[in-house]
Amino acid sequence: MISELLSQLDEPFTGEALFDHLSDSVFFIKNTEGKYLVVNQTFVERCGVRDKQDVLGYTAEQLMRPPLGARFTAQDQQVLRTGRPLLSQLELHLYSSGTVGWCMTTKLPLKGQGGKVIGLVGISQDLRLPNYDTDEYGHIATALEFAEKNLSSPPSVDELAVIAKMSRYQLDRRMRRIFGLTVGQWLMKARIDLAQRLLSDTELPIATIALEAGYSDQSAFTRQFRVATGLSPREYRSVRDQG
Structure with missing residues (x-):
């Protein structure tokens, strides 16, 4: 046909x-x-x-x-x-x-x-922006706020599920509906968002930024950052400075 x-x-x-x-x-x-x-x-x-x-x-x-x-x-x-x-x-x-x-x-x-x-x-x-005024978002807001305030020691998906008073499956399903992301993807995004802001807006050493974003190992931070952006943190800072 x-x-x-x-x-x-x-x-x-x-x-x-x-x-x-x-x-x-x-x-x-x-x-x-x-x-x-x-x-x-x-x-x-x-x-x-x-x-x-x-x-x-x-x-x-x-x-x-x-x-x-x-x-x-x-x-x-x-x-x-x-x-x-x-x-x-x-x-x-x-x-x-x-x-x-x-x-x-x-x-x-x-x-x-x-x-x-x-x-x-x-x-x-x-990525679509969620509607923060809905009841659906309100049910997970406390868990996400907790995560954002503790990115230097990021909580696990299970910990966030407990805070949200949901099962891990329920939280993941709710996150997919609101953000189009899994909980794990959202956590990674939040940590990389923090890192890229610090790389752009401060002169902090990369090792310090890695710690702020919840990476105790700078090499692990570099690998994750490269997966998300295609650049190392040093390359990203250089490109942003050029822009």
Whole structure:
């Protein structure tokens, strides 16, 4: 049924026109070299360019100043090489304007008729802001406030469930509905948020910032920070200073 419908279209359906209307999502299709073939208008705006033609045919690494684009190019190559999707990766993006924002990124391989990977399609959607005035949020507010005040010694998911007077499963389900995140993802985000603010706004040593964000081991902090941002804390501070 669907193949019959698609075969009647004048032009191949890429989703570009649809995703042009989503201001909270970046959409793209890339070839096997990781070069952008299709992008939506939000991607253009966040790259700080005027037209889609300014980004088409380039890789992320070519478009973004070092070392920002290297993470995305590495992601692309892993999907293209293995044929395995990247699903719901929580990431902190640093935009050309100097602002930062959390996204959930998914990249899927595109396969030809013989099963060979011929490209990828992806979307990065901004995390939604919760409605803090609802009863649903009110039931977990005390637990989240406790976590935010104790990030230097972050509580476990089980401890937060006790504070919220819920089972671990109930708390996780409530968090997914409100934030679109698991409790573990929310805790990681809160710690990285604190760390990136201290890196941007203070001259504190990285070892001190690691402790403030609840990491007793600076190397563990660096690994987690790199997973979230694609940069080491030192690189992140340098890039923010340049911006």
